[in-house]
Amino acid sequence: MSTxxxxxxxxxxxxxxxxxxxxxxxxxxxAPGTRTSALxxxxxxxxxxxxxxxxxxxxxxxxxRYLLINTGNANAGTGDAGFQSANACCDALAxxxxxxxxxxLPFSTGVIGEPLSAEQITTGLPAALDDLCDAGWERAAxxxxxxxxxxxxxxxxxxxxGQQCTITGIAKGAGMICPNMATMLAFVATDAAIEIPLLGxxxxxxxxxxxxxxTVDGDTSxxxxxxxxxxxxxxxxxxxxxxxxxxxxxxxxxxxxxxxxDIVRDGExxxxxxxxRVTGGESEAACDQVARTVAHSPLVKTALFASDPxxxxxxxAIGRAGLEDLDADAVSIHLNGVLIAEHGARAASYTEEKxxxxxxxxxxxxxxALHRGDAATVIWTTDLSYDYVRIxxxxxx
Amino acid sequence: MSTxxxxxxxxxxxxxxxxxxxxxxxxxxxAPGTRTSALxxxxxxxxxxxxxxxxxxxxxxxxxRYLLINTGNANAGTGDAGFQSANACCDALAxxxxxxxxxxLPFSTGVIGEPLSAEQITTGLPAALDDLCDAGWERAAxxxxxxxxxxxxxxxxxxxxGQQCTITGIAKGAGMICPNMATMLAFVATDAAIEIPLLGxxxxxxxxxxxxxxTVDGDTSxxxxxxxxxxxxxxxxxxxxxxxxxxxxxxxxxxxxxxxxDIVRDGExxxxxxxxRVTGGESEAACDQVARTVAHSPLVKTALFASDPxxxxxxxAIGRAGLEDLDADAVSIHLNGVLIAEHGARAASYTEEKxxxxxxxxxxxxxxALHRGDAATVIWTTDLSYDYVRIxxxxxx
Numbered sequence: 166m167s168t169x170x171x172x173x174x175x176x177x178x179x180x181x182x183x184x185x186x187x188x189x190x191x192x193x194x195x196a197p198g199t200r201t202s203a204l205x206x207x208x209x210x211x212x213x214x215x216x217x218x219x220x221x222x223x224x225x226x227x228x229x230r231y232l233l234i235n236t237g238n239a240n241a242g243t244g245d246a247g248f249q250s251a252n253a254c255c256d257a258l259a260x261x262x263x264x265x266x267x268x269x270l271p272f273s274t275g276v277i278g279e280p281l282s283a284e285q286i287t288t289g290l291p292a293a294l295d296d297l298c299d300a301g302w303e304r305a306a307x308x309x310x311x312x313x314x315x316x317x318x319x320x321x322x323x324x325x326x327g328q329q330c331t332i333t334g335i336a337k338g339a340g341m342i343c344p345n346m347a348t349m350l351a352f353v354a355t356d357a358a359i360e361i362p363l364l365g366x367x368x369x370x371x372x373x374x375x376x377x378x379x380t381v382d383g384d385t386s387x388x389x390x391x392x393x394x395x396x397x398x399x400x401x402x403x404x405x406x407x408x409x410x411x412x413x414x415x416x417x418x419x420x421x422x423x424x425x426x427d428i429v430r431d432g433e434x435x436x437x438x439x440x441x442r443v444t445g446g447e448s449e450a451a452c453d454q455v456a457r458t459v460a461h462s463p464l465v466k467t468a469l470f471a472s473d474p475x476x477x478x479x480x481x482a483i484g485r486a487g488l489e490d491l492d493a494d495a496v497s498i499h500l501n502g503v504l505i506a507e508h509g510a511r512a513a514s515y516t517e518e519k520x521x522x523x524x525x526x527x528x529x530x531x532x533x534a535l536h537r538g539d540a541a542t543v544i545w546t547t548d549l550s551y552d553y554v555r556i557x558x559x560x561x562x
Numbered sequence: 563m564s565t566x567x568x569x570x571x572x573x574x575x576x577x578x579x580x581x582x583x584x585x586x587x588x589x590x591x592x593a594p595g596t597r598t599s600a601l602x603x604x605x606x607x608x609x610x611x612x613x614x615x616x617x618x619x620x621x622x623x624x625x626x627r628y629l630l631i632n633t634g635n636a637n638a639g640t641g642d643a644g645f646q647s648a649n650a651c652c653d654a655l656a657x658x659x660x661x662x663x664x665x666x667l668p669f670s671t672g673v674i675g676e677p678l679s680a681e682q683i684t685t686g687l688p689a690a691l692d693d694l695c696d697a698g699w700e701r702a703a704x705x706x707x708x709x710x711x712x713x714x715x716x717x718x719x720x721x722x723x724g725q726q727c728t729i730t731g732i733a734k735g736a737g738m739i740c741p742n743m744a745t746m747l748a749f750v751a752t753d754a755a756i757e758i759p760l761l762g763x764x765x766x767x768x769x770x771x772x773x774x775x776x777t778v779d780g781d782t783s784x785x786x787x788x789x790x791x792x793x794x795x796x797x798x799x800x801x802x803x804x805x806x807x808x809x810x811x812x813x814x815x816x817x818x819x820x821x822x823x824d825i826v827r828d829g830e831x832x833x834x835x836x837x838x839r840v841t842g843g844e845s846e847a848a849c850d851q852v853a854r855t856v857a858h859s860p861l862v863k864t865a866l867f868a869s870d871p872x873x874x875x876x877x878x879a880i881g882r883a884g885l886e887d888l889d890a891d892a893v894s895i896h897l898n899g900v901l902i903a904e905h906g907a908r909a910a911s912y913t914e915e916k917x918x919x920x921x922x923x924x925x926x927x928x929x930x931a932l933h934r935g936d937a938a939t940v941i942w943t944t945d946l947s948y949d950y951v952r953i954x955x956x957x958x959x
Contacts, residue, residue, distance in 0.1 A: 209888035210881030210906065242874045244907025277874025278908050341861055341878065382860040384875075385882040463779040463860070463946070464738055464954055471955035477639045477674025478781075481738065484607030485782040491606035509607065510641025511675050549860070554948050557864035 168302045168320040168333045171356040172196035172396025175301025177308045180289030182282070183237030183275065188308035190286060192258065192293040193232035193352060199396045201229045202365040203270070204372055206389035212241030213251045214271040215388055221255070221267045230268040232352060232392060233258055233286075236309050236337070240273040240281040241387040253283035258290055272390055274337060274350050275311055306335040309350055312556055313339040317427040323357075323416040325409045330357045330399040332417055336391075336424040340433040340557060342381035351376065351391040351424055357413060358397030363405045367414050368393040375421035378544045381432035382553070383461040393417075429545045434552030437469050439529045440545055447538035451488055455533060456544045458486035466549030469529060474520030476505040483533060492537070499532040500524060565699045565717040565730045568753040569593035569793025572698025574705045577686030579679070580634030580672065585705035587683060589655065589690040590629040590749060596793045598626045599762040600667070601769055603786035609638030610648045611668040612785055618652070618664045627665040629749060629789060630655050630683075633706050633734070637670040637678040638784040650680035655687055671734060671747050671785055672708055703732040706747055709953055710736040714824040720754075720813040722806045727754045727796040729814055733788075733821040737830040737954060739778035748773065748788040748821055754810060755794030760802045764811050765790040772818035775941045778829035779950070780858040790814075826942045831949030834866050836926045837942055844935035848885055852930060853941045855883035863946030866926060871917030873902040880930060889934065896929040897921060 174194045183189040195201065203222055205215050222229065233254060240247045255269040273281060296304075306316035320333040338349030359367065372391055395403075403413050430438050441460055446452035459465055462482040468475035476498055483496060497507040501523035504512045523529075571591040580586040592598065600619055602612050619626065630651060637644045652666040670678060693701075703713035717730040735746030756764065769788055792800075800806050827835050838857055843849035856862055859879040865872035873895055880893060894904040898920035901909045920926075 208878060208881040209883075209885065210877050210890045239874075242877050242903065242907055244905050247907065277872075277878060278903075341875075343882075384859055384861045384878060387874075387878050387881060461858075462781055463950070464781045467951050467954035470951065473955070475674075477636075477784075478738075480607050480639050481605060481674060481781060481784050484605040484784060485740075486606075488606065493607045506639065506675070508641050510639055510644070549951060551948055551951050553860070554864050554867065554946060554951060557861055558868035558870070 168318065169299040170331050170333050170354045170396060171398035172199055173354045173394065174297040174299055175305040176293040176296035177301065177304045178289040178292035178296060180235065180285045182235055182285050188304065189236045190289045190293050191234040191305045191308045192297065193305070194297050195230050195394050196396050196398060199228060199394050200359065200361050200364055201392055201394040202361065202368045203390060203392040204368060206386055208385050208387050210242065210387045212239055212273060212388045213243060213247035214240050214273045215390060217248065217251045217255065218270040218272065218390065221270055224267045227265050227268045229270045230264050231258055231262065232270050232272065234272040234309055234350065235286055236311055237275040238273060238279055238281045239275045239277045239388050242278040243280055246280055250281045250283040254286045257287035261290055261294060270392070272350055274309065274388055277387060302333055302335060309335065309337040311337065311339065312433055313337055313431050315431050317424055317431070319420050319423045321416050321420045323413055325401050325403065325412060328399065328401050330355060330401045332420050334420055334424050336428055338428045339431050340381060341384040341386040342379060342428060342432065343383045343385045349386055349389055353392065353421065354394040354396065356396050356399035357401045357403045359395040359403045363403065363410065364393060364395055367417055370414060371418040371421045374418050375425040379425045379429050380457065380460050380544060380546050381429065426545055429547055432547035433556045434550040435547035436550050437527060437529055437548040438545070439469060439531065439547060440543060441531045441533070442541065442543045443533045443535065444541040445535040445537055446540040449540045449542050452540050452542035455483055455486045455488065455535065456542055458482050459531065460544055460546040463549055469524070469548035470550045472521070472524045474500055474505060474524045476500065479531065480506060495536040497534045501526060501530050565715065566696040567728050567730050567751045567793060568795035569596055570751045570791065571694040571696055572702040573690040573693035574698065574701045575686040575689035575693060577632065577682045579632055579682050585701065586633045587686045587690050588631040588702045588705045589694065590702070591694050592627055592791050593793050593795060596625060596791050597756065597758050597761055598789055598791040599758065599765045600787060600789040601765060603783055605782050605784050607639065607784045609636055609670060609785045610640060610644035611637050611670045612787060614645065614648045614652065615667040615669065615787065618667055621664045624662050624665045626667050627661050628655055628659065629667050629669065631669040631706055631747065632683055633708055634672040635670060635676055635678045636672045636674045636785045639675040640677055643677055647678045647680040651683045654684035658687055658691060669747055669787055671706065674784060699730055699732060706732065706734040708734065708736065709830055710734055710828050712828050714821055716817050716820045718813050718817045720810055722754070722798050722800065722809060725796065725798050727752060727798045729817050731817055731821050733825055735825045736828050737778060738781040738783040739776060739825060739829065740780045740782045746783055746786055750789065750818065751791040751793065753793050753796035754798045754800045756792040756800045760800070760807065761790060761792055764814055767811060768815040768818045771815050772822040776822045776826050777854065777857050777941060777943050778826065823942055826944055829944035830953045831947040832944035833947050834924060834926055834945040835942070836866060836928065836944060837940060838928045838930070839938065839940045840930045840932065841938040842932040842934055843937040846937045846939050849937050849939035852880055852883045852885065852932065853939055855879050856928065856930070857941055857943040860946055866921070867945035867947045869918065869921045871897055871902060871921045873897065876928065877903060892933040894931045898923060898927050
């Protein structure tokens with residue numbers, strides 16, 4: 166299956182930012198007429214490229230023509246020098262391509278707090294431009310990684326009015342993953358034609374159901390960004406309120422959930438993929454609070470790493486999630502389908518053997534029923550392993 | 563220095579709950595006339611002994627005469643059987659000592675969700691009662707431990723009106739440490755005479771400044787409890803609003819901070835003792851929010867473990883702490899006195915060498931100045947090491 170999206174070309178180069186002889190620079194070229202929406206991190210410390218990309222997007226007369234991405238350095242916590250560097254990179258690409266600098270959106274990922282050399286990037290740009298091609302998705306997916314061990318590339322065909330259109334996306338992220346309105350970095354494109362307000366709505370709704378439902382370590386990055394570009398080159402128009410819009414939204418959400426889950430599965434040191442479903446809450450926010458407290462509990466995460474059905478830790482985490490007047494006796498917990506706790510205690514039908522069998526799997530489903538309302542939520546997370554500590558203790562050394 | 567508190571005797575036995583030939587049962591006998599206040603966990607899943615101890619304390623006619631503590635099993639998440647077991651233990655001790663069962667406060671710590679054998683405890687009680695003596699503090703401090711590696715025993719002499727009185731306390735706790743109104747387990751006693759409302763106020767204020775300011779892993783236990791018993795046997799009366807009350811409160815707070823810090827220093831897998839001071843917030847709650855977000859960030863904790871002055875992670879954690887309209891440029895961060903970040907970037911005066919020197923120490927002070935108000939807070943925490951994962955992955959296996 167081809168991942169190509171008509172109107173999108175990707176080029177990769179080795180600029181020596183991450184290390185020598187390593188893909189670390191990506192240019193995504195968008196054909197004239199392409200419309201792009203984006204979401205950025207809610208962290209108060211927003212990296213220079215995040216702020217600049219947002220400013221360029223807000224200059225609505227000029228729709229983005231180039232996404233410029235580097236790995237190895239996040240250009241975050243770099244003060245005024247960071248802005249100068251991000252600006253210089255956009256200027257250089259604009260000069261080379263004879264576009265306006267505000268038509269370039271910059272994205273950076275990697276270590277925080279180190280100065281980013283604009284010179285390394287501008288020196289690498291001609292090679293990246295030479296490399297531009299429709300089939301560049303796979304190499305680009307590899308070039309944006311940091312501590313990730315696998316590239317994340319997903320593509321889906323959507324049939325709208327009997328015609329095929331394509332949605333393809335790449336993502337990166339393995340640590341500092343607790344996106345808030347967006348994830349570390351993800352770039353999605355389609356050849357459908359979608360006007361700007363609808364494009365933004367589709368992106369927000371899909372991000373809410375995908376990237377905003379994953380967490381590796383509870384740490385929201387300074388550089389989170391996700392973009393959705395619609396080139397229109399398939400000739401298919403998606404309009405607000407239409408059946409196609411609904412259909413497209415479903416496919417987009419599916420693709421973004423796949424990318425989000427790819428990020429979790431490749432989470433730093435992850436040996437388990439854990440889905441936490443909370444049902445019976447008084448509101449989605451209350452369910453979310455419980456799901457995230459369980460997902461972030463180091464004691465739950467280390468027990469999952471050990472394949473230990475230590476449901477007492479799950480129960481303790483639910484109990485500290487801050488729900489008012491939580492009736493502990495009403496809560497029940499299933500682990501991969503096995504009822505492990507109810508009425509505030511171990512289920513009568515539960516045996517340690519069943520529990521161990523249920524937690525031995527690499528994919529875990531924790532179902533928590535609160536029995537106090539009709540709301541529900543789901544989030545995806547990982548365990549906490551020696552390798553998480555190793556990767557993050559050794560990251561800069 | 564003697565730790566003895568007139569009117570308090572402690573006895574220890576080996577009941578086989580934790581493992582064979584291991585101190586795991588403690589009885590603390592309080593002389594008639596002793597008044598006791600206690601604080602318990604705010605976790606919605608409160609263990610059976612926590613609920614029973616609270617009920618017995620509320621039966622205000624009978625002041626507690628015995629504290630009954632076991633380690634090895636938390637009797638939490640054990641449903642009705644857990645209550646029966648806790649009740650049976652209190653009844654047995656009441657029969658042996660010819661007191662009312664409501665004069666016994668039960669406390670349990672250890673694994674969650676396993677049935678607690680009342681028989682093992684009642685069988686061990688005669689030996690614990692035989693062992694009762696004024697000098698039992700040290701052995702009792704050892705007998706209440708779980709994954710702790712060191713006993714926590716502190717004693718302080720207070721001069722009130724030219725007379726000496728004593729405050730002595732023991733504590734345990736190494737994981738699931740993020741107390742909310744109390745810590746894992748701590749038992750403090752004094753020979754001063756203090757009436758009930760004042761005793762409770764003194765305990766609350768001191769807990770707020772000590773146990774409620776520590777966190778190892780953000781996990782609030784189901785069994786947290788701290789007691790303060792005043793035997794009155796020194797003949798010194800501490801009355802509300804008096805200068806003595808203020809003086810006593812200071813000493814009590816000092817002692818409880820020492821115990822709280824002992825718990826952090828012995829935190830699971832801890833290789834660093836980390837003090838986080840946040841100043842310049844609009845409220846203490848806002849400062850606390852920032853301090854806890856930094857303290858719970860796995861990325862900050864693993865960097866501290868690696869002695870890596872990765873201030874970018876501290877900055878990212880501050881940025882996601884949820885303060886409204888945080889001016890990232892106004893924030894400054896000092897690490898052991900070295901200015902590492904200001905104006906949203908690395909400080910001009912900072913060198914990697916200085917940063918590494920500052921983080922090499924076992925004791926770290928992280929100072930975060932928000933420059934948006936006059937409030938301040940402090941909390942104490944640890945790093946996140948391989949050993950934390952090992953201890954918690956292997957805890958039940």
